[in-house]
Amino acid sequence: MTEPIKAKEPFRFYTRWHLSELLGIKASNLEQLLGHIKDVPGSCIYHHTHRFLQQHQYLSPEPPNDFAYWVREVLGDDELGERLASIDTIQYKTIRSLREKIVETIEKYLKHNPKANLRFAGEDEQFHFIKSVSFIAPTNETATDLREFAEALRKVTIDSIYFHIFEAHLRLEKGTNDFSNWLDTSLQEKALAEKIAKLDPYTYTLDGLRKTILKIVEKKLAA
Amino acid sequence: MVHINDYIPIVGQSTIDDLKLLAERLKGKVIQHVNSTSVGGGVAEILNRMVPLLGELGVDSRWDLIKGGSQFFDVTKKFHNALHGRPEDITDRDLEIFMETTEANLGLMNTYGDIVFIHDPQPIGLIKKKTGNKWLWRCHIDVSHPHKKVWDFLMSFIPNYDAAVFSSPIFSQRLPIRQYLISPSIDPLSDKNKELPQEVIDAALAKYNIVKDKPIITQISRFDRLKDPSGVVDAYLQVKKYIDCQLILAGGTATDDPEGIQVLAEVQERAKKDKDIHVLLLPQDDILINALQRASDVIVQKSLKEGFGLTVAEALWKAKPIVASHVGGISLQVKHKFSGLMCHSIEGAAFAIKQLLNNPEYAKKLGENGRQHIKNNFLLTRHLKEYMLLFLSLYHSEDIVYL
Numbered sequence: 001m002t003e004p005i006k007a008k009e010p011f012r013f014y015t016r017w018h019l020s021e022l023l024g025i026k027a028s029n030l031e032q033l034l035g036h037i038k039d040v041p042g043s044c045i046y047h048h049t050h051r052f053l054q055q056h057q058y059l060s061p062e063p064p065n066d067f068a069y070w071v072r073e074v075l076g077d078d079e080l081g082e083r084l085a086s087i088d089t090i091q092y093k094t095i096r097s098l099r100e101k102i103v104e105t106i107e108k109y110l111k112h113n114p115k116a117n118l119r120f121a122g123e124d125e126q127f128h129f130i131k132s133v134s135f136i137a138p139t140n141e142t143a144t145d146l147r148e149f150a151e152a153l154r155k156v157t158i159d160s161i162y163f164h165i166f167e168a169h170l171r172l173e174k175g176t177n178d179f180s181n182w183l184d185t186s187l188q189e190k191a192l193a194e195k196i197a198k199l200d201p202y203t204y205t206l207d208g209l210r211k212t213i214l215k216i217v218e219k220k221l222a223a
Numbered sequence: 224m225v226h227i228n229d230y231i232p233i234v235g236q237s238t239i240d241d242l243k244l245l246a247e248r249l250k251g252k253v254i255q256h257v258n259s260t261s262v263g264g265g266v267a268e269i270l271n272r273m274v275p276l277l278g279e280l281g282v283d284s285r286w287d288l289i290k291g292g293s294q295f296f297d298v299t300k301k302f303h304n305a306l307h308g309r310p311e312d313i314t315d316r317d318l319e320i321f322m323e324t325t326e327a328n329l330g331l332m333n334t335y336g337d338i339v340f341i342h343d344p345q346p347i348g349l350i351k352k353k354t355g356n357k358w359l360w361r362c363h364i365d366v367s368h369p370h371k372k373v374w375d376f377l378m379s380f381i382p383n384y385d386a387a388v389f390s391s392p393i394f395s396q397r398l399p400i401r402q403y404l405i406s407p408s409i410d411p412l413s414d415k416n417k418e419l420p421q422e423v424i425d426a427a428l429a430k431y432n433i434v435k436d437k438p439i440i441t442q443i444s445r446f447d448r449l450k451d452p453s454g455v456v457d458a459y460l461q462v463k464k465y466i467d468c469q470l471i472l473a474g475g476t477a478t479d480d481p482e483g484i485q486v487l488a489e490v491q492e493r494a495k496k497d498k499d500i501h502v503l504l505l506p507q508d509d510i511l512i513n514a515l516q517r518a519s520d521v522i523v524q525k526s527l528k529e530g531f532g533l534t535v536a537e538a539l540w541k542a543k544p545i546v547a548s549h550v551g552g553i554s555l556q557v558k559h560k561f562s563g564l565m566c567h568s569i570e571g572a573a574f575a576i577k578q579l580l581n582n583p584e585y586a587k588k589l590g591e592n593g594r595q596h597i598k599n600n601f602l603l604t605r606h607l608k609e610y611m612l613l614f615l616s617l618y619h620s621e622d623i624v625y626l
């Protein structure tokens with residue numbers, strides 16, 4: 001086994017925490033849901049398309065967004081629930097485009113199924129809009145080569161993995177993930193970077209994602 | 224005494240490291256918690272553990288109490304019931320009594336904190352002392368359908384706070400200030416939740432002459448109509464037609480609560496019909512509650528109204544399959560068919576209990592998912608993290624904060 005190549009720039013692991021801010025806005029049926037989805041802040045769309053993943057890591061690949069869960073489980077509309085759950089979030093590089101896709105999905109469905117709007121949630125089951133306030137901070141973990149990267153990846157919290165994969169990709173509109181970016185630009189590990197970039201993180205649990213990335217890196221280290 | 228590092232085996236080193244990282248950002252700030260009691264009730268229980276742990280993390284956290292006489296606490300109890308949606312006759316004299324005590328406390332209390340953290344309605348009027356410091360109001364009550372007169376009265380104070388905190392999204396109201404969602408938590412190291420040796424569990428059953436020769440269904444709750452103990456008996460009787468099982472209804476009731484004693488008597492009367500119903504009026508004994516939960520096959524929480532329902536988190540933490548009503552904060556803890564079964568009626572509860580008893584593998588999976596869900600979201604360490612984020616949020620208005 002050869003000594004791993006040293007990076008031009010060390011990789012600093014960051015972490016993010018979020019606080020849920022209540023907006024005091026609620027919906028009882030699809031029309032109300034749709035109206036508010038169009039108006040609420042981007043951090044609210046972000047919250048409802050990502051929170052489920054964090055709170056229910058052990059359930060993946062169950063519905064990755066709150067809208068899908070509520071439509072299916074509360075309104076009892078399986079078809080629209082499925083359509084919302086299967087929106088390929090990874091394709092959308094901005095919250096704006098993700099919001100447009102959700103709006104289009106509901107509008108299209110309501111156009112062909114106007115009676116779907118007659119389904120109402122009970123008072124205790126209304127959809128409550130929440131937004132995420134994110135706090136981002138550096139951790140003490142850094143890596144200057146692939147071996148150190150693997151070691152740190154084993155240690156950091158899933159919040160850190162989340163930050164470098166999801167937060168970087170969508171909310172900060174970077175278009176790729178931080179790991180692939182560093183592997184490519186600082187370590188010249190283009191193939192490795194691509195392998196990680198090609199993963200659909202929305203279909204893994206966060207711990208599953210950690211294990212998958214580690215496996216790819218360890219395979220490279222063993223080669 | 225429990226130390227922050229004692230939680231490492233449960234939540235992992237990195238989670239505790241994160242708490243330490245966050246605490247560093249609060250160095251130099253004094254957090255002053257204020258409520259009305261140091262013993263009894265969920266708020267005191269949480270603060271008793273939270274304040275020393277924050278201190279150990281390096282966050283200067285202190286706890287002060289307001290003073291009040293019996294008249295004041297009678298009024299605040301009426302407020303409490305009215306905010307929970309119960310019909311109460313709130314008179315102008317009640318509001319005067321509240322204000323008289325508030326004025327007395329305004330004279331007595333030094334609100335020295337950089338952040339003054341007011342818990343529940345009793346000390347809410349202290350906001351009149353606000354100067355340049357930050358003020359938070361933490362509402363632990365289900366205010367989804369509040370009594371208008373009481374809520375309007377509280378609204379004469381709330382807008383002067385910097386932010387409010389609620390336990391469930393369904394409690395949020397349209398407010399002119401920021402409002403955050405922070406759920407309560409359970410302490411995995413407390414007597415109510417720690418691991419117990421089998422002998423302790425067996426001894427708890429033996430103490431009440433319960434033989435584990437058939438599945439045990441349990442509801443742990445005060446004897447209170449809102450916890451629907453009679454509904455639990457009815458659901459059990461429906462299950463019993465098909466499955467030989469036994470029911471434990473266990474909880475306490477305050478001796479000065481005539482309704483509680485009446486509810487207990489009613490339940491005892493109904494229980495006479497079936498020798499397998501065990502109605503237990505428990506002393507304040509957390510180990511005993513822990514043991515009964517661990518001895519159970521299915522745990523029920525069939526409340527008609529619920530603030531948060533921490534008994535659900537306690538049961539799930541013990542990986543117990545649960546059947547719970549879709550009310551209050553319970554829906555945050557149980558996702559139907561993923562981490563337990565939800566119900567809306569006696570028949571629904573009975574059906575769900577049968578499903579769990581007849582499908583032990585399915586029940587086991589739900590219980591395991593439930594434990595994981597509580598571990599990720601409802602342990603004290605998450606609560607500590609969110610409180611520290613809440614404190615930091617007072618100094619930032621943006622949605623993405625770089626620390």
